[in-house]
Amino acid sequence: MSNPNYSQANIGAGRRSFLKRSLSLSLLTASGLSAGSLFAAPATQNRFLLVFLRGGYDAANLLVPYNSSFYYESRPTIAIAKPDAKNMQSAITLDGSWGLHPALRESIAPLYVRKEALFMPFTGTDDLSRSHFETQDSIESGQSGAKNRDFSSGFMNRLTQVISGAQPISFTDALPTIFKGNTNVANVSLKGVGKPPFDDRQSAILAGMYAGHPLEDSVREGLDLRQEVGREVEQEMQAANRGAISPKGFELEARRMARLMRERYQLGFVDVGGWDTHVNEGGASGALAGNLDNLGRGLSAYAQEMGTMWKQTVVVVISEFGRTFRENGTRGTDHGHGSVFWVLGGAINGGRIVGEQTGVDQASLFQNRDFPVLNDYRAVLGGLFQRMYGLSADEIQTVFPGTKARDYGLV
Amino acid sequence: MRWLNRITYGIDGATVAEYQTLGRKGFLEKQLRGSEDGMPAAVSATLAHLDMINLPLSQSLQDIDLANKHINTLPTEDDKQQARKQLNDQAGIAVYETNKRHLLRALYSPAQLKEQMVWFWDNHFSVFQGKANLRWSVADYEEHAIRPHALGNFRDLLMATLKHPAMLMYLDNAQSAGGKINENYARELLELHTLGVNGGYSQQDVQELARILTGVGVDTQPTSPKLKPEWQALYLRDGAFEFNPARHDFGDKQFLGQSITGQGWGEVEQAIDLIVKQPATAHFISNKLALYFVSDDPPPALVDRMAKAFQHSNGDISAVLRTMFSSKEFTASLGSKFKDPMHYVVSAMRLAYNGKTVTNLKPVNNWLNSLGEPLYGRLTPDGYGMRQRDWASSGQMSKRFEIARAIGGGSAGLFDSDDGSPPVAFGFPMLSNRLFYETVDNVMSVPVKLALDKAASQAEWNAYLLASPDFMYR
Numbered sequence: 001m002s003n004p005n006y007s008q009a010n011i012g013a014g015r016r017s018f019l020k021r022s023l024s025l026s027l028l029t030a031s032g033l034s035a036g037s038l039f040a041a042p043a044t045q046n047r048f049l050l051v052f053l054r055g056g057y058d059a060a061n062l063l064v065p066y067n068s069s070f071y072y073e074s075r076p077t078i079a080i081a082k083p084d085a086k087n088m089q090s091a092i093t094l095d096g097s098w099g100l101h102p103a104l105r106e107s108i109a110p111l112y113v114r115k116e117a118l119f120m121p122f123t124g125t126d127d128l129s130r131s132h133f134e135t136q137d138s139i140e141s142g143q144s145g146a147k148n149r150d151f152s153s154g155f156m157n158r159l160t161q162v163i164s165g166a167q168p169i170s171f172t173d174a175l176p177t178i179f180k181g182n183t184n185v186a187n188v189s190l191k192g193v194g195k196p197p198f199d200d201r202q203s204a205i206l207a208g209m210y211a212g213h214p215l216e217d218s219v220r221e222g223l224d225l226r227q228e229v230g231r232e233v234e235q236e237m238q239a240a241n242r243g244a245i246s247p248k249g250f251e252l253e254a255r256r257m258a259r260l261m262r263e264r265y266q267l268g269f270v271d272v273g274g275w276d277t278h279v280n281e282g283g284a285s286g287a288l289a290g291n292l293d294n295l296g297r298g299l300s301a302y303a304q305e306m307g308t309m310w311k312q313t314v315v316v317v318i319s320e321f322g323r324t325f326r327e328n329g330t331r332g333t334d335h336g337h338g339s340v341f342w343v344l345g346g347a348i349n350g351g352r353i354v355g356e357q358t359g360v361d362q363a364s365l366f367q368n369r370d371f372p373v374l375n376d377y378r379a380v381l382g383g384l385f386q387r388m389y390g391l392s393a394d395e396i397q398t399v400f401p402g403t404k405a406r407d408y409g410l411v
Numbered sequence: 412m413r414w415l416n417r418i419t420y421g422i423d424g425a426t427v428a429e430y431q432t433l434g435r436k437g438f439l440e441k442q443l444r445g446s447e448d449g450m451p452a453a454v455s456a457t458l459a460h461l462d463m464i465n466l467p468l469s470q471s472l473q474d475i476d477l478a479n480k481h482i483n484t485l486p487t488e489d490d491k492q493q494a495r496k497q498l499n500d501q502a503g504i505a506v507y508e509t510n511k512r513h514l515l516r517a518l519y520s521p522a523q524l525k526e527q528m529v530w531f532w533d534n535h536f537s538v539f540q541g542k543a544n545l546r547w548s549v550a551d552y553e554e555h556a557i558r559p560h561a562l563g564n565f566r567d568l569l570m571a572t573l574k575h576p577a578m579l580m581y582l583d584n585a586q587s588a589g590g591k592i593n594e595n596y597a598r599e600l601l602e603l604h605t606l607g608v609n610g611g612y613s614q615q616d617v618q619e620l621a622r623i624l625t626g627v628g629v630d631t632q633p634t635s636p637k638l639k640p641e642w643q644a645l646y647l648r649d650g651a652f653e654f655n656p657a658r659h660d661f662g663d664k665q666f667l668g669q670s671i672t673g674q675g676w677g678e679v680e681q682a683i684d685l686i687v688k689q690p691a692t693a694h695f696i697s698n699k700l701a702l703y704f705v706s707d708d709p710p711p712a713l714v715d716r717m718a719k720a721f722q723h724s725n726g727d728i729s730a731v732l733r734t735m736f737s738s739k740e741f742t743a744s745l746g747s748k749f750k751d752p753m754h755y756v757v758s759a760m761r762l763a764y765n766g767k768t769v770t771n772l773k774p775v776n777n778w779l780n781s782l783g784e785p786l787y788g789r790l791t792p793d794g795y796g797m798r799q800r801d802w803a804s805s806g807q808m809s810k811r812f813e814i815a816r817a818i819g820g821g822s823a824g825l826f827d828s829d830d831g832s833p834p835v836a837f838g839f840p841m842l843s844n845r846l847f848y849e850t851v852d853n854v855m856s857v858p859v860k861l862a863l864d865k866a867a868s869q870a871e872w873n874a875y876l877l878a879s880p881d882f883m884y885r
Contacts, residue, residue, distance in 0.1 A: 131542070133539065133541060137790055137791055151791050151793035152793070173780070173781045173783070173806075173810075174780075174781065174782065174806075174807070175783060175804055175806070175807070177790075177791075182800075184800075185804060186804065186805045186806060187804055187805065187806030187807070188806050188809075189781075189806075197812070197813045197816060198816075202871070205862045205866075205875060206812055206862075206875070206878055208858060208861070208862055209858050209859050209862045209875070209878070209879050209880060210858075210880055211858055212858075213880050215803055215808065215880065215883070218805045218808050219805070219809075221805040222804075222806055222808040222809030222812075223812070225805060225809070226809040279488075330488060
């Protein structure tokens, strides 16, 4: 907590408001607003984490249209039961039409009640290839419709270019398309990492070889980050040896992510795989339920670990596409179109289902198979970035060429 | 030594010895011919026994077709899943064998320039093994479309990729037919393979080329389709490649300012002639070669001379390379090109293990994966980037240090069998050897020498050498 912005954030943390970048701390003081009455850190201190569910998760079982008889007809073995207080395996009521998958009862449902979570059904991209890699690629590049596509540029890299001073980090082995581009982005994988590969003496010797070299900063940052993560792994091991329950799977990764983003990085990206449920998807329990449980626990742990910074944090969960509305012949679902995006954060306008919607029946299906896309992901994220960082229309064009941002009032 | 480090994947003892025998000129000419004289017998023997990928492609594609049909007739879901898993595992083996062949050649073939050019063209005409049946076809694509032309004629190379099922499936031309056109391949052929994005073609040209390419596709059946008599003479077949007149748009076309009369396959030949003769193609290819071999910002004067050599020789790739390698710009650039992950990993292994044949390539695949440059793994058709900024992120640098430690420490399992039998003991390599003192030592920078002096063991010494800034450049 050495950064003074953090203590300012504490003072005004009760207020559900994000400041635009133009309202710097000094301006606020000059205009006579007391730091105690507003959320007063510069907007570049806001945290944004994008979670990409690779494989196309089955959004229709995350957000259950429990009033739709068509839903229950279409999914004879994998549907989630209507909300029922006596049945813990039933959907959790979110509003008059939508229920939440019961695997998220202890993790995401409480966030929704605290208005720290919202969902956007019928959201996604105009890409119709239904191919994992083509759709992931087009989402990450964010240039659909742009005349000359730059293959080596992703929208989160362009976002770092328009928010000055924001430190980006990718929690992945290699740099994903979304972070490719002109800005140098740190990357470190937090899953399956071991103890530090080098001790302090060795690290110093390695860094020493690069003294005065153009790669010096990159090398130091990489070594520091790797050593830091390695030390955390050691501490976690020691804690486990003392009998503490050690988190598993995505929760472990998410806690490490939160500690890095709380202290040093403002823009983060992580991907989570395993959502391509063509076969034996399961319903209230089974493959998808297990994945959602793992994801939900991780996101909830992330929120907790961010501490007071959670009020300045927005997490968006996306996937390349939704899946076929109807169950297939192997008790799973195939590649579809419209998805459901999740937005989480300590100061968002949550506890709602947001965006354009339509009824859930056969007539409203896209090509008689999938959820349609009524909310373009670039308009959604563009609108969010505008609110979080006070970006101009030109800056939005840099991030998402050819897109008009739409303000859904997410934060 | 810097010259040798650039012409090859990086020095090893055999390369240095050959260079000393042939001299610079003789060595370069042998490299430009792509002569594989002197391939280690152990490597040749391994390559001859990659059973999955040594089958003809048309045969494997037919087999997969049959297997899939068979799976659909299986009585229970469990049987189907098990059979699918088996097929999937076999595809995994095919991919491993393809990787293994590529890496063994890169590591040990005396035709070091040719091996780099195979990688270069694999990357230029990039296909992604994860799409459709490509896990089965990348081996054949590399072996029969890319490799024979890697140092040969550009038109032949382009045509070989155009006729290969891997490319036709990857960029969807196999699905393109008259009235149901898919422009994907036509666009990338112009933008990424030949003219370049600002190469002076229009959206109209893309559409017209897509029409010309209708019917250029893949047939995985053993027998050709039944066609009307007047189309039978126009049908072409070569392995799994076909030109099917029934799917072709026979209207006349306007392409790159020329009229092309609807006639079938002849249109494709005409269009490719036109494309290859464009100065923009000569320039685009020359620039990319210079980007790979000379500099992140290729000197325009050099690229112009290379483009002239391209045009004068009708697209002779070795003539363009000769112009580049004998230029003063090339000499001036030695030691300043940041290694991409493939160059980094291969050069480190060549120096460290100096000809001792690796048996288990899985660690190498993992390293390339974790550095973000797996073989046949580029999702998008543009291929991997070739500049320092594409590969020098903080995470990638520290990953290189870990790989340097693994290679230098001898603990990576490279000399284990790759069939799951128990590991064999292998100590760390002695990198501070005669090869090092005769070649590398005298070009090492002072901070690196200081670091090496602080090493507490030979394994640590190896790691510092391979992690040094000097070793990151070629």
